[in-house]
Amino acid sequence: MIIKDSLDEVKKRENALSIIKDIVENNGRESLFDLTGLSGGFIATPSELSLLETYVGPAIFEDALQEVGIAHMGGEKVIPLNRTSSGILATILTLVKKDTNVVHYLAQLPAHPSIPRSCSLVGANYFETDVFEEFSIPENTSLVVITGSTMDHKVIDEEEFKKIIEMAHEKDIPVMVDDASGARLRTVVFNQARACDLGADIAITSTDKLMPGPRGGLMAGQADLINSIKVKVNQFGLEAQPPAVLAMVNGIKNFNADNLVNSFERKDELFNLLNQKFENFQKTPTGVMITPEGLALEINVSHNLSDNDLAFVFSLILLKNYGIITIPAVGMPGASATLRFDLSTQDAFNLNLKDLSLKIESSFEELLEVIPNEDECKKIIFNF
Amino acid sequence: MIIKDSLDEVKKRENALSIIKDIVENNGRESLFDLTGLSGGFIATPSELSLLETYVGPAIFEDALQEVGIAHMGGEKVIPLNRTSSGILATILTLVKKDTNVVHYLAQLPAHPSIPRSCSLVGANYFETDVFEEFSIPENTSLVVITGSTMDHKVIDEEEFKKIIEMAHEKDIPVMVDDASGARLRTVVFNQARACDLGADIAITSTDKLMPGPRGGLMAGQADLINSIKVKVNQFGLEAQPPAVLAMVNGIKNFNADNLVNSFERKDELFNLLNQKFENFQKTPTGVMITPEGLALEINVSHNLSDNDLAFVFSLILLKNYGIITIPAVGMPGASATLRFDLSTQDAFNLNLKDLSLKIESSFEELLEVIPNEDECKKIIFNF
Numbered sequence: 001m002i003i004k005d006s007l008d009e010v011k012k013r014e015n016a017l018s019i020i021k022d023i024v025e026n027n028g029r030e031s032l033f034d035l036t037g038l039s040g041g042f043i044a045t046p047s048e049l050s051l052l053e054t055y056v057g058p059a060i061f062e063d064a065l066q067e068v069g070i071a072h073m074g075g076e077k078v079i080p081l082n083r084t085s086s087g088i089l090a091t092i093l094t095l096v097k098k099d100t101n102v103v104h105y106l107a108q109l110p111a112h113p114s115i116p117r118s119c120s121l122v123g124a125n126y127f128e129t130d131v132f133e134e135f136s137i138p139e140n141t142s143l144v145v146i147t148g149s150t151m152d153h154k155v156i157d158e159e160e161f162k163k164i165i166e167m168a169h170e171k172d173i174p175v176m177v178d179d180a181s182g183a184r185l186r187t188v189v190f191n192q193a194r195a196c197d198l199g200a201d202i203a204i205t206s207t208d209k210l211m212p213g214p215r216g217g218l219m220a221g222q223a224d225l226i227n228s229i230k231v232k233v234n235q236f237g238l239e240a241q242p243p244a245v246l247a248m249v250n251g252i253k254n255f256n257a258d259n260l261v262n263s264f265e266r267k268d269e270l271f272n273l274l275n276q277k278f279e280n281f282q283k284t285p286t287g288v289m290i291t292p293e294g295l296a297l298e299i300n301v302s303h304n305l306s307d308n309d310l311a312f313v314f315s316l317i318l319l320k321n322y323g324i325i326t327i328p329a330v331g332m333p334g335a336s337a338t339l340r341f342d343l344s345t346q347d348a349f350n351l352n353l354k355d356l357s358l359k360i361e362s363s364f365e366e367l368l369e370v371i372p373n374e375d376e377c378k379k380i381i382f383n384f
Numbered sequence: 385m386i387i388k389d390s391l392d393e394v395k396k397r398e399n400a401l402s403i404i405k406d407i408v409e410n411n412g413r414e415s416l417f418d419l420t421g422l423s424g425g426f427i428a429t430p431s432e433l434s435l436l437e438t439y440v441g442p443a444i445f446e447d448a449l450q451e452v453g454i455a456h457m458g459g460e461k462v463i464p465l466n467r468t469s470s471g472i473l474a475t476i477l478t479l480v481k482k483d484t485n486v487v488h489y490l491a492q493l494p495a496h497p498s499i500p501r502s503c504s505l506v507g508a509n510y511f512e513t514d515v516f517e518e519f520s521i522p523e524n525t526s527l528v529v530i531t532g533s534t535m536d537h538k539v540i541d542e543e544e545f546k547k548i549i550e551m552a553h554e555k556d557i558p559v560m561v562d563d564a565s566g567a568r569l570r571t572v573v574f575n576q577a578r579a580c581d582l583g584a585d586i587a588i589t590s591t592d593k594l595m596p597g598p599r600g601g602l603m604a605g606q607a608d609l610i611n612s613i614k615v616k617v618n619q620f621g622l623e624a625q626p627p628a629v630l631a632m633v634n635g636i637k638n639f640n641a642d643n644l645v646n647s648f649e650r651k652d653e654l655f656n657l658l659n660q661k662f663e664n665f666q667k668t669p670t671g672v673m674i675t676p677e678g679l680a681l682e683i684n685v686s687h688n689l690s691d692n693d694l695a696f697v698f699s700l701i702l703l704k705n706y707g708i709i710t711i712p713a714v715g716m717p718g719a720s721a722t723l724r725f726d727l728s729t730q731d732a733f734n735l736n737l738k739d740l741s742l743k744i745e746s747s748f749e750e751l752l753e754v755i756p757n758e759d760e761c762k763k764i765i766f767n768f
Contacts, residue, residue, distance in 0.1 A: 013443075020440055029434035039439040042627055049433075050413035053730075055423040056404055056714045059397075082466040083621025093505075117619055121477075121505070215625050235501055237467025241599050243426055243627035330440045346437075 001306045002313075002378055006333035012312055015383045016319055016329040023323050033351065034325045037286060037342025041212030042243075043250035058242035065218075065245055068252045073183060073203060074196030075220035079230050080240035080248055084180050084217035085114035087204045089121070090232045091176050091219075096142045098123035105135045105164050106147035108154040112178060115145055132160045137167055144168040144175045148182025148195060148203075153285035155185060158192045165199040174201040174225065181209040188257040189264055196220055202229070207244075210260055210286075212346045213251020216240045256349070263287075263343040266353060270343065273357035278364075286344035292337045298364070303371040311337040313370065313377050317363045320380070324359065385690045386697075386762055390717035396696055399767045400703060400713040407707050417735065418709045421670060421726025425596030426627075427634035442626035449602075449629055452636045457567060457587060458580030459604035463614050464624035464632055468564050468601035469498035471588045473505070474616045475560050475603075480526045482507035489519045489548050490531035492538040496562060499529055516544045521551055528552040528559045532566025532579060532587075537669035539569060542576045549583040558585040558609065565593040572641040573648055580604055586613070591628075594644055594670075596730045597635020600624045640733070647671075647727040650737060654727065657741035662748075670728035676721045682748070687755040695721040697754065697761050701747045704764070708743065 003009055023032050044052075051057035062080070069078030081087040092115075096102055102119050104111055109130045119126040124142065129135050137144060146164055149155045168175045177195035179186070183205035186192040195203035202221035207213035217240070219226065233239050240248065263286055271288050274281045280294030290298075292307035295314060305313070308328075315328035318339075328337045341356070342348065370376045378384075387393055407415050428436075435441035446464070453462035465471040476499075480486055486503050488495055493514045503510040508526065513519050521528060530548055533539045552559045561579040563570070567589035570576040579587035586605035591597035601624070603610065617623050624632065647670055655672050658665045664678030674682075676691035679698060689697070692712075699712035702723075712721045725740070726732065754760045762768075 017440055017444060020438065021435075021444075024431055024434050029437065032438060034438045034440075036439040039437060039441075040626070042433065042436045044433070047408055049426065049428070050408050051405075052426045053413065053423060054404065054416060054418045055420040055709060055711075056401055056418075057423075059714070059716065060401060060405075081621070082470075082623075082625065085619070086466075086621030089620050114619065114621070214627065217621070235469070235498065236473050237465070237470030237498070237601070237622065239466075241466065241625070241628050242424070243598065243631065244625050247627065325439060327439075330443070332443070 002309045002374065002381055003306070009333040012381050013330055013332065015381065016316060018383070019319055020325065020330070027323075032323045032325065033347045034345065035287070035341045035343075035348055036325055036327050036330070037340055037345060038327070039345060040208035040214045040247075041251050041254070041346055042214055042247045043212060043254055044246055048246055052242055052246060058245065061242060061245040061249055064249045068249055069218055069220060072252050072255070073205060073218060073220035074194040075203065076223040077226040078218055078220045079226050079233065080245045081204070081217035081219055081233065082238055082240050082244070083215065084178070084204050084206045086233075086238035087217040087219045088114045088176070088178065089118045090229050090236070090238050091202055092118040092122060092124070092143065093232045093236075094229045095174055096122050096124045099125070100140050100142035101125045101127065101138050102143045102145060103135070103137055103141055104128040104145040104147070105132070105160070106130055106150055107156045108150050108152070111147065112151065112180070115178065132157075135164065137171055137173065141171070141173050144173050146175060146177045146200070148177055148179035149185045153181060153185060155182065155190050158198075161192070162198055169199065175199070176201065177203040179203050180206040184210045184255070184260055188260050201225055207248045207251050210344055211251050211255040213255075214244045214247035216244045216248060218248060259349045260344065263348065266343050270341065270353045270357060273353060274360065277361055284340060284342070287340060287342040289338050289340040295339070299368065299371070301368055301372060304374060305371055305377065308337040309377065310367070310371065311339055313380055314363060314367050315339055316380050317366050318360070321363060321366070322359045385688075386693045386758065386765055387690070393717040396765050397714055397716065399765065400700060402767070403703055404709065404714070411707075416707045416709065417731045418729065419671070419725045419727075419732055420709055420711050420714070421724055421729060422711070423729060424592035424598045425635050425638070425730055426598055426631045427596060427638055428630055432630055436626055436630060442629065445626060445629040445633055448633045452633055453602055453604060456636050456639070457589060457602060457604035458578040459587065460607040461610040462602055462604045463610050463617060464629045465588070465601035465603055465617065466622055466624050466628070467599065468562070468588050468590045470617075470622035471601040471603045472498045472560070472562065473502045474613050474620070474622050475586055476502040476506060476508070476527065477616045477620075478613045479558055480506050480508045483509070484524050484526035485509045485511065485522050486527045486529060487519070487521055487525055488512040488529040488531070489516070489544070490514055490534055491540045492534050492536070495531065496535065496564070499562065516541075519548065521555055521557065525555070525557050528557050530559060530561045530584070532561055532563035533569045537565060537569060539566065539574050542582075545576070546582055553583065559583070560585065561587040563587050564590040568594045568639070568644055572644050585609055591632045591635055594728055595635050595639040597639075598628045598631035600628045600632060602632060643733045644728065647732065650727050654725065654737045654741060657737060658744065661745055668724060668726070671724060671726040673722050673724040679723070683752065683755070685752055685756060688758060689755055689761065692721040693761065694751070694755065695723055697764050698747060698751050699723055700764050701750050702744070705747060705750070706743045
């Protein structure tokens, strides 16, 4: 076993980071392919970056965001947030009083923890269900929450979506939609309407999910509601800061629905290509993955490495030879050693998948060559 | 009167923004002098911006922030926050329970509202005083708060600072220091020690105040406390995002104590230069200002403009002729029309003050020439 503890993981990560720095500095960012699926985007021109340094830059970007944000989300007004979770907190602080009820419907449990946590902070009672027939709105309910698409990309049925909004509005209860990835997944891939167009009073999306924007949240809805929520947002420091707002504007502008549809189709193509050579790759909602245990099963040469070690060596070979970034190479101590190849983010859109699968195969061949020699593997992982 | 309502203010502002865009695009950012005192910094190299687009960039900047952040603030560990207010919220969510007491000492009331607001959110009792003799720590106190320097730059006495920390620690109560501008003002201009070195358990500073960093907060303190607070920070989306973290690292690295001391001295120099020609400029903690009413008193030619109109025309002449940005030109509707010339931020550090005062005088001469002609003034304000 090579990676024995957190310290080893830190050293491994530092080696990966220095390889990445070298690639960026010597060959440019375009020689790097971040397929972790976890990278936000930060698109900005030199002239925009210059404006960012002035008092007025932020105001310009906020204005631009109103335009592109409303086009993307619907509603009358948008507000940029530090995170989707901060937007949920601000909404609940604004609309939900102590001892009232909040009911949440989503396509599949578990719910995102920020919703029950914010309810608990204000002392409200929180109920959730993923069974439509069991959903009801009790007396004394202050807010109805709908999740458009779950963390695992399970999407709500549009008819159920409409019915729940109707049920809430019959009782004059506002509806907040957590449309983190749904604002794109539902509309583009499943042809559903935007949450605000379905009658949601407030909808929030994550600007780094399935589009090339920064980590952050974008809330849209009725202007008067947005204005009340904005008060809490500013009081508690929950708003997105200017660099994020700039990157949101450009992230939305660069969002390409075809790319998203393609990434859903392209994962099948990549899976089929890899399946010709491997047996243990699996599909994810937006790409493919292989677990350390799955990787170990692919190997028929004798070695003394742990399953995780195999994944670490494999990911470092991919990084060093081809600039392909996967989580085992760069993950913090304790991160999963599963290799994910995510196709939903910027770096993957123009990748030739035949070429990618050949690079994965060739890196795997190199893995087979080096694993009998533990010292060689250590050198790859730690660079010493 | 030219500016009659909010719509006029919006048009005025749009004209100012397009002048600024022209200057940035045709002459470069270095031809613009943002003296509003409200602009944060966003310093980033192309290679850093490239890294920002990868999953690993943020981790690199967070590591770098530990190093420069601890050097700046003291303590064992730092955590970057979306705002100082969000750091205060997270600390109070972590340390303060319902029905306990929070006591706050500051050099001069009023306190920053984020502290009582966060206490009210968790249902704690909040007490504040700016009279040292009246400060006491009642039973059942969960947190002692000290403000290092107020919004108006009034600085706490260091002996009182130490005594309050001692009083709190005798009762095993943690101390949080709101050192928004104080972390630099107290240490650099008043030669006081860093809050953590004085025994504070937690200290928070604003990275855009008196240093060329982005809007955001930086919290330092005991590692175990920081770790507990970080849990709340991540749960409610209160952390600074990667672009801000990058700009914090560079803001701290580019913080120059001499510049800060100079700006405190330079405001006197600028005031004296302007005083030779004008009678109504006043000193601010970090620069000089003239109110619309003060400006009107300087004028001995006949005209039909309101005091605010005079300030708007003056600020647009300064912008158009010399690239000098002041708030009346770019402010949102309702913003004060007082012209502030702030010397504490990046654009002011290398300004020749004699040259600046001549530009202010020459713009004032142009103001005198145009104000008898209202159409000419409208053209300057609205560009039509």
